Amino acid sequence: MSDRITQLRNDFDGELKAVSADAGANALRDRWVGRKSGVITAEMKTLGKLSPEDRRVAGQRLNELKDYVEAEIEKLQADFAAKREAEQLVKERIDVTLPGRRIEAGHLHPITLLRQKIEDIFVSMGYEIEDGPEIETNFYNFDALNIPANHPARSPQDTFYINDHLALRSQTSTMQIHAMQKRRPPLRIAAPGRVFRRDTPDATHNPMFYQVEGLLIDRGITLGDLKGTVEEFVRRLFGPETRTRFRPSYFPFVEPGAEIDYTCFKCNGAGCRICKGSGWIEMGGSGMVHPNVLRAVGIDPEEFTGFAFGLGLDRLCALMYGLDDIRLLYENDVRFLEQFR
Ligand SMILES: [Zn+2]
Known part of the structure; x- marks a missing residue:
């Protein structure tokens, strides 16, 4: 079980690296910690087959993995948001040193x-x-x-x-x-x-x-x-x-x-x-x-x-x-x- 959880964490790290957009981060969360079909959720359900001692240890490690997955995805989404904001700022930047455009107004003869x-x-x-x-x-x-x-x-x-x-x-x-x-x-x-x-x-x-x-x-x-x-x-x-x-x-x-x-x-x-x-x-x-x-x-x-x-x-x-x-x-x-x- 212990090796399996280590393997799961490595898999997650690999998938995390491949995500390049917000939508991907959401899908990754569903896949790993989704309530119905998440990988970790499914793993939790198998704990009942273990001996009480192994169940306690494995349950704790699975909970740690779950916290880790959620924290990593949150961090990734925060990075995406910061990147979007930075891009927006560059796009909307106003160069106050540019000379103004003169508005042509009429005048008297x-x-x-x-x-x-x-x-x-x-x-x-x-x-x-x-x-x-x-x-x-x-x-x-x-x-x-x-x-x-x-x-x-x-x-x-x-x-x-x-x-x-x-x-x-x-x-x-x-x-x-x-x-x-x-x-x-x-x-x-x-x-x-x-x-x-x-x-x-x-x-x-x-x-x-x-x-x-x-x-x-x-x-x-x-x-x-x-x-x-x-x-x-x-x-x-x-x-x-x-x-x-x-x-x-x-x-x-x-x-x-x-x-x-x-x-x-x-x-x-x-x-x-x-x-x-x-x-x-x-x-x-x-x-x-x-x-x-x-x-x-x-x-x-x-x-x-x-x-x-x-x-x-x-x-x-x-x-x-x-x-x-x-x-x-x-x-x-x-x-x-x-x-x-
Ligand atoms: Zn004169």
């Missing part, structure tokens, strides 16, 4: 960014932002702005007419008329928006472009107020060193009128490539609101005066970013626009 900056300056100076139609009647686009019937700006070669009475607006000055019709002075408004002219597209022209216009009407407003306001506006836009100059000019809706230049934001007036060596950059038109414009909206020019000034966003944007062609701003080429995120 450079002209929108510039427009917002200019709007913020106007608002900080007490102006309200006005928005209005891009299709206008001749009254808003020309008549009320004192543009005479024979003025070349009215020609179909310069203006996009929709019919005899309607056209795409040629300037944001149309918003002056809307604002003055809606509200009585004193008023301060800034009107940003798209305007349309029948220009042939080239590096510095596009048939659609952006303007911003400021208008102030009150009692006792003078040319000095215009100059002071424009100087302050330009300093807030380009920095406190910036200077301005006014050159007499003619626009039908102002009297007197002036072109505004400001010292180059790049060279501060010394002369560089951006300002073509002159030290100055043209900003746009300005002037005291023409009495005829005030009369067109029922404001008495003897009681109220005012000024207006405007600038084009596209060329300014092109200068600020060193673009040599403003059409780049409208082509919606994402590779180009991505630079401004």
Whole structure:
């Protein structure tokens, strides 16, 4: 009997070594210590045939073998579980040193960014932002702005007419008329928006472009107020060193009128490539609101005066970013626009 139990243990050890998976370990347990047909269970049943002394010794050894078998199988299963866990950890390992993946987000167009900056300056100076139609009647686009019937700006070669009475607006000055019709002075408004002219597209022209216009009407407003306001506006836009100059000019809706230049934001007036060596950059038109414009909206020019000034966003944007062609701003080429995120 004693040799037989030693043999059983050797057999079990051999079978144990061959098990390579969980299922095999379960089968091994059934085979050796299963309640119905386990090898050790069957061996226990033969003990009754032995003498009492041999039965005691063999029974003890069989019980030891049973404990050994159960302990070995448990150990094996624990090993399998540990191995599975280790494999899982390797599979799910996160390398925190890898560079992250950037989530592509949209961003604002450079002209929108510039427009917002200019709007913020106007608002900080007490102006309200006005928005209005891009299709206008001749009254808003020309008549009320004192543009005479024979003025070349009215020609179909310069203006996009929709019919005899309607056209795409040629300037944001149309918003002056809307604002003055809606509200009585004193008023301060800034009107940003798209305007349309029948220009042939080239590096510095596009048939659609952006303007911003400021208008102030009150009692006792003078040319000095215009100059002071424009100087302050330009300093807030380009920095406190910036200077301005006014050159007499003619626009039908102002009297007197002036072109505004400001010292180059790049060279501060010394002369560089951006300002073509002159030290100055043209900003746009300005002037005291023409009495005829005030009369067109029922404001008495003897009681109220005012000024207006405007600038084009596209060329300014092109200068600020060193673009040599403003059409780049409208082509919606994402590779180009991505630079401004
Ligand atoms: Zn310059």
